[in-house]
Amino acid sequence: MSINDPRWGSQKPEDGKRNADQGPPDLEDIWRDFNSRLGGMFGRKGGGGSGDAPPPPSPVSARQMGGGVGLVILAALALWLGSGFYTVDASQRGVVLRFGKLQEVTNEGLRWHFPYPIESVELVNATRVRTVEIGFRASDRAKNLHESLMLTDDENIINIQFAVQYTLSDPAAFLFTNKDGDQTVRQAAESAMREIVGKSKMDFVLYEGREAIAKEAQLLIQRMLDDYHLGTYKSSGIQVSKVTMQNAQPPEQVQEAFNDAVKAGQDRERLKNEGQAYFNDVVPKAEGSAARLREEAKGYASRVVAQAEGDASRFKQVFAEYSKAPEVTRNRMYIDAMQQVYSNTTKILVDAKGNGNLLYLPLDKLMQVSAPSADAAAPAAAANSRPAADLPQVRAETEVRRESLRSRERGDR
Numbered sequence: 001m002s003i004n005d006p007r008w009g010s011q012k013p014e015d016g017k018r019n020a021d022q023g024p025p026d027l028e029d030i031w032r033d034f035n036s037r038l039g040g041m042f043g044r045k046g047g048g049g050s051g052d053a054p055p056p057p058s059p060v061s062a063r064q065m066g067g068g069v070g071l072v073i074l075a076a077l078a079l080w081l082g083s084g085f086y087t088v089d090a091s092q093r094g095v096v097l098r099f100g101k102l103q104e105v106t107n108e109g110l111r112w113h114f115p116y117p118i119e120s121v122e123l124v125n126a127t128r129v130r131t132v133e134i135g136f137r138a139s140d141r142a143k144n145l146h147e148s149l150m151l152t153d154d155e156n157i158i159n160i161q162f163a164v165q166y167t168l169s170d171p172a173a174f175l176f177t178n179k180d181g182d183q184t185v186r187q188a189a190e191s192a193m194r195e196i197v198g199k200s201k202m203d204f205v206l207y208e209g210r211e212a213i214a215k216e217a218q219l220l221i222q223r224m225l226d227d228y229h230l231g232t233y234k235s236s237g238i239q240v241s242k243v244t245m246q247n248a249q250p251p252e253q254v255q256e257a258f259n260d261a262v263k264a265g266q267d268r269e270r271l272k273n274e275g276q277a278y279f280n281d282v283v284p285k286a287e288g289s290a291a292r293l294r295e296e297a298k299g300y301a302s303r304v305v306a307q308a309e310g311d312a313s314r315f316k317q318v319f320a321e322y323s324k325a326p327e328v329t330r331n332r333m334y335i336d337a338m339q340q341v342y343s344n345t346t347k348i349l350v351d352a353k354g355n356g357n358l359l360y361l362p363l364d365k366l367m368q369v370s371a372p373s374a375d376a377a378a379p380a381a382a383a384n385s386r387p388a389a390d391l392p393q394v395r396a397e398t399e400v401r402r403e404s405l406r407s408r409e410r411g412d413r
Contacts, residue, residue, distance in 0.1 A: 083115045084113050084115040085111070086111055086113070088108045088111055088123065090108045092123050092124060094123055095121065095172050096121055097119060097121070102176065124168065128167070129166070130167070130181070130182065131163055132182050132185045132186050133163050134161070134163070134193070135159070135247075136148070136247075147190055150194050152197055154202055157250070158202060158206065158250055160247070160248050161245075161247040162214070162244060162246055163244045163246060164186075164243050165243075166238050167238075168237055168239070170233070170237035172237070173234075173235060173237030177237060178237070188225055189221050196213055196217055196220065214245050217243045222239070
């Protein structure tokens with residue numbers, strides 16, 4: 001009931017109605033009157049609490065009722081249109097769906113779309129790095145042997161735990177081609193790793209091949225995910241950024257035996273390295289000694305041949321000169337021979353005719369005493385020590401020889 005209703009407060013006390021002085025009507029009367037008016041608008045007959053038909057609404061009240069309904073409809077329409085506004089963060093992308101079909105992909109900022117049920121928006125974080133763990137779960141520190149146990153090419157079982165990090169390259173393709181993105185990546189990663197390990201040896205997987213296996217697994221996982229596309233989408237919308245090998249080891253049941261085998265292999269490599277080091281030390285020395293002996297033999301052969309050739313050439317030259325002047329050549333050869341002989345013997349000068357005290361001179365000893373050292377670089381102490389030690393011996397030999405010569409002279413007289 002409107003406040004401007006002419007019947008507001010005009011009821012008389014004798015017919016069970018209130019007047020204006022008695023205040024506003026009762027809530028039950030208002031509700032009853034509202035139901036009656038509503039029934040009259042839809043052509044329905046209704047009665048109040050007493051069973052009497054309500055009076056027909058006045059034209060002014062109908063217009064007011066229609067205006068109120070229009071305002072309600074406009075307000076509801078405004079609220080419905082306002083619900084189409086949404087905000088996209090810098091790290092997100094908005095995927096707009098019209099009746100479940102892709103309409104567009106929006107970037108960051110304030111956006112608007114037709115509200116539900118015409119259009120809906122899925123906000124997808126396109127920059128966050130997602131991590132999928134295979135063979136273990138970091139949250140509860142548990143190992144998943146069903147995922148981690150794999151068979152190598154040489155028929156050995158190893159336990160491999162690794163993690164795959166990925167981002168979204170196409171949010172729309174990620175939503176429409178994947179029911180569960182983490183589960184899809186996990187299955188593809190496990191399949192790719194089993195394929196790579198099945199083609200590799202155990203030692204290669206456990207030691208030197210970890211980096212190579214991780215890189216190969218990343219490429220294979222990406223290729224498998226690109227093949228998971230539907231309709232117009234060319235990929236699954238997932239971009240694998242990195243594959244990290246967390247752990248690679250034999251099963252726990254054979255861990256001790258495997259450690260013993262590893263130690264034996266290390267000892268073998270150590271002994272091989274020691275033998276190689278000894279070989280590298282001995283063989284070069286032997287080769288060097290052999291090369292030195294060969295070079296010395298070649299030098300000796302060259303020296304002997306050169307000396308023989310030189311002697312032969314000298315003999316030919318001497319023979320040519322001897323043919324020209326035999327007497328002179330003989331004397332010259334005799335003098336050279338005597339010079340060579342006397343250069344290696346002790347020389348004594350004897351004065352047989354004189355009557356002096358100095359009858360003979362040991363020239364070689366006197367030369368050693370009086371002559372300076374031939375080597376100018378030798379120390380002075382070494383040069384003077386030897387003559388001082390030889391003087392008594394020289395003097396004694398001189399006295400003995402003098403006495404022998406005197407006895408001979410007396411005999412001749």
